[in-house]
Amino acid sequence: CSLYAATVRRRGLSLVASEGDLRLPSSAHLSPLGTRKDLTGRNVQWAFLGCPGVGKGTYASRLSQLLGVPHIATGDLVREELSSSGPLADQLRGIVNQGKLVSDEIIVDLLSKRVEKGEAKGESGFILDGFPRTLRQAEILERVTDVDLVINLKLREDVLLEKCLGRRICSQCGGNFNIACIDIKGEDGKPGIYMAPLLPPEGCASKLVTRSDDTEEVVKERLRIYNEMVRSVALSAAGGIPESWPKLLHALHLDGLNREQSLAA
Numbered sequence: 289c290s291l292y293a294a295t296v297r298r299r300g301l302s303l304v305a306s307e308g309d310l311r312l313p314s315s316a317h318l319s320p321l322g323t324r325k326d327l328t329g330r331n332v333q334w335a336f337l338g339c340p341g342v343g344k345g346t347y348a349s350r351l352s353q354l355l356g357v358p359h360i361a362t363g364d365l366v367r368e369e370l371s372s373s374g375p376l377a378d379q380l381r382g383i384v385n386q387g388k389l390v391s392d393e394i395i396v397d398l399l400s401k402r403v404e405k406g407e408a409k410g411e412s413g414f415i416l417d418g419f420p421r422t423l424r425q426a427e428i429l430e431r432v433t434d435v436d437l438v439i440n441l442k443l444r445e446d447v448l449l450e451k452c453l454g455r456r457i458c459s460q461c462g463g464n465f466n467i468a469c470i471d472i473k474g475e476d477g478k479p480g481i482y483m484a485p486l487l488p489p490e491g492c493a494s495k496l497v498t499r500s501d502d503t504e505e506v507v508k509e510r511l512r513i514y515n516e517m518v519r520s521v522a523l524s525a526a527g528g529i530p531e532s533w534p535k536l537l538h539a540l541h542l543d544g545l546n547r548e549q550s551l552a553a
C-alpha cells in the first residue's frame with residue numbers, strides 16, 4: 289500500500305470496487321441509529337482515495353448524505369473555479385485538460401476556503417474525495433486535522449478507463465451518471481466483473497455532457513500520474529534488508545535518525 293495513504297491513516301480500509309463488494313466498515317463504529325458519529329461523538333472525518341473513475345465521488349456523496357457530513361471533493365472545487373471567471377480559471381484549465389495535478393498550494397488554498405465557508409455555516413466532520421493525492425498534501429492534512437478512516441477504492445485499469453469514458457453529467461441538475469456497462473467474463477480462476485450502467489432519468493437524458501478531461505488520452509495520463517504517485521512511495525522489499533531498509537527510512541523521512549543511531553553505536 290502507499291505511504292501517502294498510510295501517512296493519514298488512523299484506520300485504513302481497502303475496498304475492491306465492484307458494486308457487490310462494498311460494505312460499510314466495521315471499524316467505522318457507526319451507531320445503529322444516528323449513523324453519523326464516531327466513538328468519540330464527533331462527526332466522521334474520512335478520506336476517499338483511488339484512481340480516476342473508481343467511484344470515489346459516487347460513494348463519498350452517498351455516505352455524506354447517509355451520515356450528514358459534507359462531501360468535499362477537490363475535483364469539484366477545481367471545476368467550480370474553472371466555471372467562474374476568477375483569475376485562476378485559465379491557469380487551471382490547461383492543467384486539468386492535460387490530466388496533470390494542480391499544485392499542492394492551489395489545492396490546499398481551495399480546500400481551506402471551502403472548509404472555512406462550511407464551518408461558518410456550522411458544518412462539522414467531512415468526507416474528503418480526491419484529497420490527499422500527494423505526499424505533501426497528506427502531510428499538510430495530518431498537521432491540521434485527524435482523519436479517522438481512509439478508504440482506498442480499487443478497480444482494474446481497463447475498467448477504470450471504460451468508467452471514465454462512460455461518465456455523463458446532467459447540465460441542468462448536475463446529476464452524475466455512467467453509460468458504461470462493464471461485463472467481463474471470469475477467466476483463469478479470476479472472477480468476472482459486472483457493473484451495471486447508472487442511467488439518467490428521462491428528464492436528464494437529453495442534457496448530458498461529458499467532462500472535458502474525460503477523453504481517452506487525458507484519462508490515460510491521469511491514470512499514469514496516479515500510478516506514478518503511488519509507486520513513488522511504494523517500496524519493493526525484493527532487495528532484502530541492505531537495499532530496503534535505507535529506502536524505507538528515506539520514504540519515511542527518517543534517514544537522519546538512522547545516521548545518528550549509527551554514530552552513537
Ligand SMILES: Nc1ncnc2c1ncn2[C@@H]1O[C@H](COP(=O)(O)OP(=O)(O)O)[C@@H](O)[C@H]1O
Nearest residue numbers: 340341362363366384388389390395418419421
Ligand atoms: N488533490 C488534488 N491535487 C491536485 N490536483 C487535483 C486534486 N484534486 C483534483 N485535482 C485536479 O482536478 C482534476 C479532477 O479531479 P477529480 O474530479 O478528482 O478527477 P478524477 O479522480 O476523476 O481524476 C484532476 O485531474 C486534477 O487536475
